[in-house]
Amino acid sequence: MAADIFKLLSRSTKLSKSTGQPQVPSQKFPSSGEPAHPQIFGHSTSEDTTLATETAYNPPKIGRKRKRGQAAPVEDELPAELDFFGAGGTTDNIANGRDKARLEREQDQRALKNVGTVNGDEKPQEEMDEDKRRRILREHKVKITVLEEWKIPEPLKPQERKSKKKRKHKEEEELLKAAKKKAKIQLYPQPLLSFRELRPRYNISRRLAENIEEQGYAVPTEVQMAALPLLLERDDGQTPDILSVAPTGSGKTLAFLIPVMDGIMHLRKGSSVEIQERDGEDGPLAIIVAPTKELASQIVNEGRKLAKGTGIKVTLMKKGMELIVRSQSKTNGSIRVPHDLNQNNNEEADDDSDDEGETERQSSVGTRVKSHVLVSTPLTLVHALSAAPSLPTIHYLVLDEADVLLDPLFRDQTLSIWNTCSSPHLRVSLWSATMGSNIEALTRNTIAERHSMNAETDRTPLLRLVVGLRDTALPTIHHKLIYSANEQGKLLALRQLLRPTVPSTSKDSLTSPSASLRPPFLVFTQTIPRALALAAEIQHSIPPSAGGELRVACLHADMSDTKRDDVMTRFRKGEVWVLVTTDLLARGVDFRGINGVVNYDIPTSAAGYIHRVGRTGRAGREGGVAVTLYAEEDLPFLKPIANVVAASEKARGADGGAEGVQEWLLNALPTPSKREKKMLKKRGVEARRPGMESGKGGGKVRISTKSGFERKMEHRRRDAVNARRRKEREQAGEDESGFDGFDD
Numbered sequence: 049m050a051a052d053i054f055k056l057l058s059r060s061t062k063l064s065k066s067t068g069q070p071q072v073p074s075q076k077f078p079s080s081g082e083p084a085h086p087q088i089f090g091h092s093t094s095e096d097t098t099l100a101t102e103t104a105y106n107p108p109k110i111g112r113k114r115k116r117g118q119a120a121p122v123e124d125e126l127p128a129e130l131d132f133f134g135a136g137g138t139t140d141n142i143a144n145g146r147d148k149a150r151l152e153r154e155q156d157q158r159a160l161k162n163v164g165t166v167n168g169d170e171k172p173q174e175e176m177d178e179d180k181r182r183r184i185l186r187e188h189k190v191k192i193t194v195l196e197e198w199k200i201p202e203p204l205k206p207q208e209r210k211s212k213k214k215r216k217h218k219e220e221e222e223l224l225k226a227a228k229k230k231a232k233i234q235l236y237p238q239p240l241l242s243f244r245e246l247r248p249r250y251n252i253s254r255r256l257a258e259n260i261e262e263q264g265y266a267v268p269t270e271v272q273m274a275a276l277p278l279l280l281e282r283d284d285g286q287t288p289d290i291l292s293v294a295p296t297g298s299g300k301t302l303a304f305l306i307p308v309m310d311g312i313m314h315l316r317k318g319s320s321v322e323i324q325e326r327d328g329e330d331g332p333l334a335i336i337v338a339p340t341k342e343l344a345s346q347i348v349n350e351g352r353k354l355a356k357g358t359g360i361k362v363t364l365m366k367k368g369m370e371l372i373v374r375s376q377s378k379t380n381g382s383i384r385v386p387h388d389l390n391q392n393n394n395e396e397a398d399d400d401s402d403d404e405g406e407t408e409r410q411s412s413v414g415t416r417v418k419s420h421v422l423v424s425t426p427l428t429l430v431h432a433l434s435a436a437p438s439l440p441t442i443h444y445l446v447l448d449e450a451d452v453l454l455d456p457l458f459r460d461q462t463l464s465i466w467n468t469c470s471s472p473h474l475r476v477s478l479w480s481a482t483m484g485s486n487i488e489a490l491t492r493n494t495i496a497e498r499h500s501m502n503a504e505t506d507r508t509p510l511l512r513l514v515v516g517l518r519d520t521a522l523p524t525i526h527h528k529l530i531y532s533a534n535e536q537g538k539l540l541a542l543r544q545l546l547r548p549t550v551p552s553t554s555k556d557s558l559t560s561p562s563a564s565l566r567p568p569f570l571v572f573t574q575t576i577p578r579a580l581a582l583a584a585e586i587q588h589s590i591p592p593s594a595g596g597e598l599r600v601a602c603l604h605a606d607m608s609d610t611k612r613d614d615v616m617t618r619f620r621k622g623e624v625w626v627l628v629t630t631d632l633l634a635r636g637v638d639f640r641g642i643n644g645v646v647n648y649d650i651p652t653s654a655a656g657y658i659h660r661v662g663r664t665g666r667a668g669r670e671g672g673v674a675v676t677l678y679a680e681e682d683l684p685f686l687k688p689i690a691n692v693v694a695a696s697e698k699a700r701g702a703d704g705g706a707e708g709v710q711e712w713l714l715n716a717l718p719t720p721s722k723r724e725k726k727m728l729k730k731r732g733v734e735a736r737r738p739g740m741e742s743g744k745g746g747g748k749v750r751i752s753t754k755s756g757f758e759r760k761m762e763h764r765r766r767d768a769v770n771a772r773r774r775k776e777r778e779q780a781g782e783d784e785s786g787f788d789g790f791d792d
């Protein structure tokens with residue numbers, strides 16, 4: 049194979065068909081375009097789930113997805129190995145693989161008819177006995193615990209009251225014991241083995257079921273198989289509040305969106321008295337909060353795909369929008385969109401014919417848009433709520449990346465949104481790949497406070513759903529910790545990872561210490577100035593023939609929304625191969641087919657590491673690589689990250705060795721104190737903070753391949769040139785400012 053991989057990586061490259069030889073290495077990359085197995089645990093062991101899980105490899109493609117995979121012009125197609133974001137290549141071996149896959153898919157589809165179908169003609173899968181439910185959930189490493197059961201105690205009869213007084217102490221002790229026992233109660237709901245069971249079992253709308261199927265989802269991931277049975281409306285109408293911890297890329301978005309969509313459809317049907325009282329007038333019924341604009345807009349996209357044709361409107365809250373509740377004009381929960389955002393908003397409205405008639409022009413303030421689901425970052429929503437002291441219509445509050453939203457940075461904003469949702473029927477769900485015990489305690493307290501303040505509040509249980517091992521990264525990712533001594537070492541190491549050589553086809557090529565990283569990948573730095581400096585340093589590392597500097601981009605919070613959107617689009621399309629960013633993209637953002645993540649600067653916590661590296665290896669894709677470069681100044685903070693790497697490698701079945709963390713390193717690293725950890729989380733590595741580079745020894749942490757001596761010489765030369773020019777101007781009698789005075 050030719051030596052310059054970057055020539056091949058270019059999408060405009062025309063591949064020779066004449067050789068008849070397969071043009072792709074046999075190695076399987078996460079971006080190979082093959083649908084990966086979406087489940088992480090247990091799918092190879094459980095007989096009961098085999099049928100359904102096998103279908104995940106080959107989900108039935110209907111609608112738009114199928115069209116995309118069809119007749120593209122041959123010269124535009126890339127081999128699967130190079131097709132980062134697309135649906136695979138055209139070489140013979142892939143075609144043969146597809147034929148086989150199609151055959152298997154047909155067999156699976158025939159077999160799946162026994163599980164239930166969207167048409168609802170088939171019977172739901174029969175009830176499993178508890179042993180079977182336990183076994184399946186255990187195999188998939190799913191654990192559901194009742195955290196609180198908010199039962200209102202029955203009022204006691206007078207006689208009982210007397211005796212209670214006597215036995216007060218004893219009873220209190222028993223209550224405490226019972227409460228402790230309750231905290232250990234585990235639930236084993238019947239797991240959902242196929243999305244096709246949703247309609248016969250939970251009576252979800254036909255349209256919603258079709259939308260799920262249309263996107264190619266067949267087999268639920270672990271979090272979906274457990275959360276959906278818990279959250280979908282049951283006969284008694286009682287669904288729990290839930291705190292869900294599941295690995296990155298394990299499909300949490302779908303797990304919270306499906307119940308929200310289904311719940312809204314039930315409410316809109318007028319099944320609830322409250323909705324009937326409101327004269328069927330629609331308003332916002334759900335709020336989804338996410339920490340970044342990028343994640344919020346991704347959720348909106350997913351939501352709109354699910355809502356297609358259902359009449360449910362999903363809106364991304366933007367700066368300047370205002371939420372209006374029950375006013376004289378009877379407008380309930382509409383959003384006022386300023387004129388400058390109108391155009392954008394109308395485009396959104398055009399996408400969905402069901403929105404017709406939902407907007408109402410107002411000459412001076414903008415447009416009022418009714419929406420059922422609001423998706424927002426905390427601050428934008430808090431501002432939008434300034435005109436709405438309480439939101440009685442909200443039935444669902446979803447906190448995505450809940451541990452960040454309840455972290456001190458966002459806590460006040462998030463709690464204020466939560467408290468604004470005043471409906472006694474509010475259901476709250478919290479989702480993340482990492483959740484500390486402090487977040488759990490805060491959630492319990494907040495719910496308990498709401499109960500104590502509002503007697504009408506529904507007392508539904510609070511459940512905790514955990515998938516996999518806590519505080520480990522995905523077992524599908526290969527981790528590499530590379531010591532690079534100093535800033536220059538890190539830059540050289542990154543260039544090495546970018547170097548244009550062909551990875552060998554051997555099985556170990558991805559994990560060998562000298563391997564290069566196949567684009568596309570994300571590079572994380574600690575601060576915005578460092579992200580900018582790094583992007584500038586590496587932008588010439590990609591040969592012009594492969595797209596050159598256009599292949600490298602930087603994305604950070606100081607950019608305008610339009611520029612941020614543009615970079616995201618170019619990265620998603622595959623035009624940008626190396627995206628340098630800060631922790632802005634560390635959470636939730638889903639890019640299909642990312643091959644690797646480079647922590648150019650170490651993350652500031654173990655959770656930070658789990659989320660950053662979780663941008664690769666998503667939806668069960670194998671082969672993602674996470675490289676962490678560390679220098680001298682990182683050593684005091686490395687242990688928590690090394691622990692995560694060691695635990696994750698162990699979970700993957702790797703023995704440490706060259707891939708993970710060697711035992712001696714783990715033992716040699718110092719354990720940072722609680723205070724040090726807190727400071728690191730808040731401020732990052734001190735030496736890399738903005739402004740520190742110019743301090744004494746600051747050159748050591750400057751992103752540049754030039755040595756301190758070279759930089760010093762450069763400065764001297766520049767100063768000398770400036771001094772000479774100044775002197776020349778002075779001799780010529782020029783005024784320094786070039787200002788010639790006012791005309792008379």
Ligand SMILES: Nc1ncnc2c1ncn2[C@@H]1O[C@H](COP(=O)(O)OP(=O)(O)OP(=O)(O)O)[C@@H](O)[C@H]1O
Nearest residue numbers: 086267268269296297298299300301481636638667
């Ligand atoms: N059942 C499924 N089958 C196949 N793919 C799925 C399934 N569920 C979700 N996915 C895909 O998995 C990817 C990751 O999903 P999602 O973004 O919801 O993960 P997440 O758990 O929210 O991750 P993070 O913790 O990083 O936010 C998406 O591309 C999604 O389309």
